[in-house]
Amino acid sequence: MHILISAQTYPSPKNQLSAFVAVLAEEMVRQGEDVTVLAPQSLTTCWRHKIPLCPQKYKAKISTSEGIREMTIFRPYSFSLGQGRFYKISIQIDRFVINRAAKRLKIRPDIIYSHFWKAADNIIDYAVKNGIPSFVATGEDEITIDKYFSAQRVILLNENTKGVICVSTKNQEESIAHHLTEKSRTIVQPNAVNHKEFYPIGRKTARERLGYSQDDFIVAFCGRFNTRKGCRRVSDAITLLNDPLVKSIFIGIASGGIHEEPECEGILFKGSLNHNEIVTYLNAADVFVLPTQAEGCSNAIIEAMACGLPIISSNLPFNYDILNESNAILVDPMNVRQIADAIKEIKKNPERQQSMSATSLETAKKLSIENRVSSILEFIKKQINSHNK
Numbered sequence: 001m002h003i004l005i006s007a008q009t010y011p012s013p014k015n016q017l018s019a020f021v022a023v024l025a026e027e028m029v030r031q032g033e034d035v036t037v038l039a040p041q042s043l044t045t046c047w048r049h050k051i052p053l054c055p056q057k058y059k060a061k062i063s064t065s066e067g068i069r070e071m072t073i074f075r076p077y078s079f080s081l082g083q084g085r086f087y088k089i090s091i092q093i094d095r096f097v098i099n100r101a102a103k104r105l106k107i108r109p110d111i112i113y114s115h116f117w118k119a120a121d122n123i124i125d126y127a128v129k130n131g132i133p134s135f136v137a138t139g140e141d142e143i144t145i146d147k148y149f150s151a152q153r154v155i156l157l158n159e160n161t162k163g164v165i166c167v168s169t170k171n172q173e174e175s176i177a178h179h180l181t182e183k184s185r186t187i188v189q190p191n192a193v194n195h196k197e198f199y200p201i202g203r204k205t206a207r208e209r210l211g212y213s214q215d216d217f218i219v220a221f222c223g224r225f226n227t228r229k230g231c232r233r234v235s236d237a238i239t240l241l242n243d244p245l246v247k248s249i250f251i252g253i254a255s256g257g258i259h260e261e262p263e264c265e266g267i268l269f270k271g272s273l274n275h276n277e278i279v280t281y282l283n284a285a286d287v288f289v290l291p292t293q294a295e296g297c298s299n300a301i302i303e304a305m306a307c308g309l310p311i312i313s314s315n316l317p318f319n320y321d322i323l324n325e326s327n328a329i330l331v332d333p334m335n336v337r338q339i340a341d342a343i344k345e346i347k348k349n350p351e352r353q354q355s356m357s358a359t360s361l362e363t364a365k366k367l368s369i370e371n372r373v374s375s376i377l378e379f380i381k382k383q384i385n386s387h388n389k
Contacts, residue, residue, distance in 0.1 A: 001381075002034040004109035004132075006098065006123040008116060010039040010073060011275075012054045019275045020299045021115050022060075023194050025071060027373040029062045035071045036107060038123070040078035040097050053077075076101040088148055091118070098122040111135060111380060117145050117180060120157055128160050135380055136181075139167040139191065139296030141228070141318075143174045154179055163383040165376055167191050167297035170317040187379050190321050191297045192372035193364055198279050198306035200361065206283035212268060215245065217347045220285035220309065222251040222278065222300040223292065227258040230291035230333055235262035237289075237340035246347065249281050282307040286353065287346050289313070291333035297322065306364035310356035312342045322367065327359040 005028075011019045021039075028035050046053055060071045078097040080090045102123065111133045114120035120136045127134040136157075145154065157180055164186040166172035172188050175181050207214055219238060223229035231250055238246055247266040251273055262270060269281060282288065288304035288311050295318040301311055302322065313319055315330035323330060329345065331338040346353050 006114040007039040042080040141294035200308040235264035238264040305360035
């Protein structure tokens with residue numbers, strides 16, 4: 001089956017945002033599918049954040065059990081005008097760029113798999129015109145499509161989307177509430193991890209590699225440095241604890257939303273990493289903290305669990321499919337005192353830390369990228385067969 005993945009963006013060596021799209025695309029290739037990726041790259045965004053442009057067409061080589069296979073990636077140039085009053089124009093520009101690229105490249109896949117509803121809107125006209133079944137993976141932190149799309153566009157997406165893969169029950173309910181689909185055409189399939197990239201290597205070993213003390217209690221954060229993700233709330237909680245043995249790792253970059261930097265004593269690392277470097281830093285930590293205000297289903301949390309970390313995160317619906325009291329302490333993400341108390345609780349209770357760590361590993365085993373992609377492909381084929389009867 002030839003699958004065209006329509007995405008809003010795609011990771012590059014110099015910009016690891018949306019790495020989860022590449023993880024899924026590569027696993028589809030490993031499971032025998034032919035995959036093409038079509039994702040715009042914004043000239044204005046690259047200029048603003050000093051991100052090098054990718055080639056507009058290149059090949060990615062994927063190692064599979066049957067040898068090396070190639071995946072074609074198209075990155076046509078686009079423009080974005082921010083999230084404010086001109087956002088509707090940005091939507092129209094992306095839609096034009098993607099449809100023109102698909103037409104000029106003469107892409108004729110068996111199905112189109114769109115990452116998020118905006119990416120689905122970018123390609124739905126092309127899908128309808130060429131009779132290509134369309135599927136959508138919804139993992140937005142908040143579905144706001146009704147703010148920017150006409151009722152006619154929502155109807156177009158609903159009537160021409162054969163199936164919707166939701167990363168959480170929260171995303172399923174939002175998609176239905178926004179009249180984008182019906183429950184009968186959806187499945188809930190939480191995000192997943194590549195266990196060849198994220199796995200336990202031992203705290204002692206990881207700290208020796210990084211030159212960190214074995215005596216410190218290390219808090220890890222991984223996410224964009226903005227208000228929604230809550231890196232400053234984590235650093236404020238550490239400051240509140242006033243414990244010289246509590247150190248921290250902040251993995252991320254300034255991107256999306258209101259920018260903020262973590263500021264506290266004892267920061268061992270702050271900045272961006274290549275995706276394959278993160279595993280060592282996570283393994284060096286004692287707990288993973290992400291007091292995020294909104295998610296679909298956090299990849300960062302699942303990657304941390306795959307490294308055996310207890311989780312402190314938000315007591316909000318987007319976490320309920322993957323987190324519970326056995327592997328996490330759920331807090332009010334805006335309450336710095338609750339975040340600090342949760343860190344203190346895990347630090348002073350090694351037995352609870354070990355128990356939560358073990359449960360995190362068990363949870364992550366079930367959330368493998370192999371299982372997720374297999375389930376998604378099975379769902380797609382079932383929906384197509386049902387439609388063809």
